[in-house]
Amino acid sequence: MTTALRELLDTGPRTRSGYAFAYMDESAKREVRRALLKGVCIPGHLVPFASREMPVARGWGSGGLQVTLATITPKDVLKVIDQGDDQSMNAVGLRELIATTTGVPTTTDARRATLIQTRHRIPQDELDEGQVLVFQVPVSDPLRRISARPSVTRRLHAEGDYTALWLYLYEDTARMGRSSFTHSYPVRVDDGYVMTPSPIPRYDVPRLHQAPQLSLFGAGREAAVFAVPPYTDVVPLVFEDRAFEPERFTECCWRCDAEGSFLDTEFVDGRQRMVCSDTAWCARRRAVTE
C-alpha cells in the first residue's frame, strides 16, 4: 500500500482513534439537525434530507442511526431496542456502534435513558420530558398505499388532501366492518399532517398522543425525517362512529404476570407462552417481585 493511501485510510473512520464523535462528520450532522428542527416546527411533516450512507445497510436502521448520531451528546444515556428487546441482534449492533463512537453510557432501563432508539415499539415505561425517542422508519409516507409516487403523495400532503386515505378506510370498514391497518396505523398530528407512526403496533399509537417526550423519526433509505414534539395531539384516523382498536390480549405475561402490556409469542418447552415484548421492563418487574 502506498504511503498516500495509508494516510488516506488513517484519516477515515477505520480505527477507533480515527472516529469523529458520533461517527458522522459535523456537516452531515448539521444537515440532519436542520431537517429535524424543521420537522419539530411542522409536526408530522416529511422533511427530505441528504441521507448519508451509514456503516449499516439501508433498511437496517440507517435513518434512526443518523438521527441518533446527529442529536446525541456526551451527556446522554443510550438505550436501543428492536421489537422491545434490548438484546435483539440488530439493536446490539447499533448500540455498539453508537456507544463506541460516542463513549456514552448505555442502559436497558427506559427511565434512565435520555435517548432511546427503537424499532417497532415504544417502551412499556411511560417516558418523560427531556427524553428523546428515535424511531427507525422503513416506509415514511402514510400515503404510500395510495400511490407509490412521491411526486403524487407530496402534492396530496401539501394540499392536505387525505380523501383517498379516508376512502381506503371507508372501503375497509364497509367490506369487513373494521380497518385492515395492522401496524403503522396512520395518525393525524397536531390537526395537520397525516403521518405514519412507523411500524409500531396499534397498541402503541395512543401512547404517542400528548406524550411528554420528543419523538424523532428517521427514514434513511427514503431520506426523510419527521417529528412529534412533546405534548402534541396524535390521533389515529378513525370514523366518529368507530372505535380505534388496539391489539387485544386476553392473557397476562407468562413471566411477570403483567396485565395490559404488549405481548409477544414465545415457545417455552414446546408450549406457546405470551410474554412481554419489552424485555427489560418485564425483567425489572420480575426482579421486584422476587
Next chain:
Amino acid sequence: MGYETVRADAGAIATAARLAQRKGSIDGSASGLDLAGTLPLLVDQVAGEAGVWEPAVCSRAIEQARGDVARAVSLVRAWAAMLPRRTTSRTDIGQMRTLRRITPAFREPEGGQYLGASLDYAQRLLDFDDGPVNGGVSSNGTVSANGTAASTYAAAHGLAQIPRALDGLDRRGLLSPGPVAQAIDGSRAPADAGRERGAFEQLLARGETGALTAIAYTSIRGTDAAATLAELRLGEFDVYIEHPDTGGRVRIGSVPATVAEVVLYGGRQKADGRLGVGVGATLGSVERRAISAAVLDANCAAATCEPAVAPSPSEDQEFLGIALDGQEAAGFLEHLKLPHHVTFTSVLDRIAAGGDHDDEDA
C-alpha cells in the same frame, strides 16, 4: 484501425483480448492489492456502483465482504460518506485520454475508432489449463498501452482532442438534447433533488449493474423507439482543481471512466423529427453500465419532452429513482431477515378479529 474493418489475421481479436486480460487496471498500472490485478472488472464494478475511485479501498472492501458486491459497495460508500468533499472539477468528453473508442453509428468518425482492450470478440471457451488465471497469456504488460494510439492519431491529424462522435449531427440540428443536466451530488442533497436530470445521471452512474442492465434491456427489446449506440469511450479523465493559494489550475490525479452516448429514434421522438440523446457515464470499465445508463437517460429525457400517460419502467424517472440504487434495494430486501414479530402480532390480531390480511412493509 476502425473495428469494423478488423480481420482476424490482423491479430486484433487476440491483441484486444490480451490487453483485456492484462493484470492491472485499465491503464495497465497494477495497484497495491491483488484484486485490482486479478479481477479488475470486479473492482471496477464496485468502484462504479460506489461512485468512488479508489481501487485499493475497493479491493479491500471486496475481500472484507467476501466477494459480495453489494456489501463491498456499502463498505466503500459508508467510508467515503464521512470524508469531506472539498471541491468539484469539470471536464468534458473531449478531455478524455482515450484508451478505447468505438462508434457503432459511424463507420469512420472524426478521430477514428480504437478497439483497445476488449474481450468482446474473444471466444467464450472456459480454459481448463493450469497456470495463470488468464490462460497463460503474458500478463507482465509487454503489450504497450495502446491508448496512446488514440492521442497519437489525434496529434497526427492536427486534432487537439478527439471530438464527440455526435458533434456533426448536433451541428446540423438533428439532435433533441432534452433538459440540461446540472451537476448535482445527490448523495449530499435532499432526495427531491433527484428529479433533476443531473442527479438522475448520477443515480445512473452509480446504479446497480444488474438493475441497469435489466431495465435498459426491457426498453430495447421491441419498444417503439430504436436505440443506437453512437459512441462508447473508455479512458481517463485528468482531475484538475483550482489551487487554494495560487488559484492556478492543478492536476491532482485522474479517474478512469466509460462514457456512452445513445441516440433514440421513434417513439416519443417521432413528432419531434429529431434524434433523442442520452448519455451514460460510470467510473471504471464495466461498459454495459455506461450503455444501459445512456439508454435509460435517453428514454427519460424523451419522456420529459413528451410525458406518457402510463410510462414504461424504462422511461419512468421516478420509478427508476426507486429501483436502481443497489444499496437501497439490497438493504431493504435483506431487512426482511430482521425480526418482525411485533408487527406480525398486529397482523395476526387483525386476522383473529376477522379483518383481511392486508399488511405493508415494515
